[in-house]
Amino acid sequence: MQHLTAHPDGILAVDSGYCHPGLAAIHLIIHEGRAAVVDTGTNASAPRVLAALAAAGIVPERVQWVILTHIHLDHAGGAGSLMCAFPNAKLVVHPRGVRHMIDPAKLWEGTSAVYGAERAFALYGRLAPVEAERIVATEEDMVLDLGSRRLRILHTPGHAKHHICIWDETARAFFTGDTFGLSYREFDVDGRPSVYPTTTPTQFDPDALHESIDRLVSYRPDAMYLTHYSRVTGVVRLAGDLHRxxxxxxxxxxxxxxxxxxxxxxxxxxxxxxxxxxxxxxxxxxxxxxxxxxxxxxxxxxxxxxxxxxxxxxxxxxxxx
Structure with missing residues (x-):
């Protein structure tokens, strides 16, 4: 599968197909016959996620968690569609994002204001709501169990007030959404990545972002899994570049x-x-x-x-x- 990359510790990166190859990754954590999905891409990404799970031997009923780092639609636009496909999964999202997953109307209005309605619909399609009883609102330091694997939730504002990052104790890695910036593989030099921070509308807060980056680094992670795009190492160096x-x-x-x-x-x-x-x-x-x-x-x-x-x-x- 050309859009699938296998990383260590049972982590798979699925190219969401958003805009062009290598722009946005959906991460699957596979452990003891169960799966967690981190970010969902758009509605059009769902077939790729299902195909990647099938290739890993995971049936939809064994997807336990769908976790959104935040509710910008390149990360969360496909949440409703995937929740329909995963009958036993819970959707995990920051408390500020819960109401927007139940009723995406205001989320759509905000996205249309940035992109224009026609462009937004072409990018994301029609947003599907998620039933309230299937949503778990995050709390700071809460832990999700994936079999014997522990996924810890940190609230990490700066890119958005509703942003979280996920600490995977097994991989000693964070799934960072946009908190740890953008790192496109086209810019790698001899396998050495570079990174660039995001200051996108509408909740950029530089002081909070600096603090969130430092908090992630304090865990001494071996790697970061960015939505844009996937696994990077050399975390301390990259954090310094982000601050600068x-x-x-x-x-x-x-x-x-x-x-x-x-x-x-x-x-x-x-x-x-x-x-x-x-x-x-x-x-x-x-x-x-x-x-x-x-x-x-x-x-x-x-x-x-x-x-x-x-x-x-x-x-x-x-x-x-």
């Missing part, structure tokens, strides 16, 4: 002049220059055109998120003046 790049992006945003479209264009241009410098720093094996082909959507969303963050900062300053 968060602050560099903030500096670009604060330096931008004007407002509205003019400010957005200036922020985007600054982010593009950061990427050029990172490409030179790491020796990325792609042309500039190819680099921006991979990162174009991410940079656009980062610029939007930084603009919203600037506006929120201005409102807070006014309210305390």
């Amino acid at each position: 790049l968060i602050e560099t992006q903030i500096a670009v945003a604060r330096a931008a002049r004007g407002e509205g479209v003019a400010r957005h264009v200036e922020i985007l241009a600054g982010l593009e220059q950061i990427v050029r410098e990172e490409a030179e720093r790491h020796g990325w094996p792609l042309s500039e055109e190819e680099i921006f082909r991979v990162l174009r959507t991410d940079l656009e969303l980062n610029a939007q998120g930084l603009g919203i963050w600037l506006d929120d900062c201005a409102l807070r300053e006014l309210s305390t003046a």
Whole structure:
């Protein structure tokens, strides 16, 4: 299966098929004949997940948990569809996300505001609700058992207020969603990954994100499993790069002049220059055109998120003046 990658400790990465190959991974944790699914991709991803489970010898009835790192639709858009396919599974989501899984209407409105309704429907399709009794709201430090395997939940705001990460004690690894940034395999140099933080709309909080990254690193993980894209090692080095790049992006945003479209264009241009410098720093094996082909959507969303963050900062300053 071309869209399936086997990692150590019974972890499989399924390419969700979102937009283009290698953009978004769905992770399966296989243990003692049971499975947990971390993030779900979109509705269109469901056949790939089912095929990967079948290849691993797991029938749908043996899927115990479907865990969402957060409810942005490239991570959670297929949750309703997969829950229909897994009759015994529970959906695990941050308390802030529960109501949106039961009734996805407001989630859809927010996504449409970012992408436009036509583009959003093309990307995600129609969102299926999940029955309230099948949803488990996370608590800080709660543990999910997958047979004898323990999966610990940490609340990790910064990318979004409703973000969680999952500590797999067996693998000594975190499933990080977007908290530990983006790391695309096209940019690896001799197997050495690089990473780039996400500042997407609408809840980017740099102070919280710094704290969440440090908290993950404090566990001394052997690896991180990112949704974008899958397994990386060299965690301490990558965390240092994330901290540096968060602050560099903030500096670009604060330096931008004007407002509205003019400010957005200036922020985007600054982010593009950061990427050029990172490409030179790491020796990325792609042309500039190819680099921006991979990162174009991410940079656009980062610029939007930084603009919203600037506006929120201005409102807070006014309210305390």
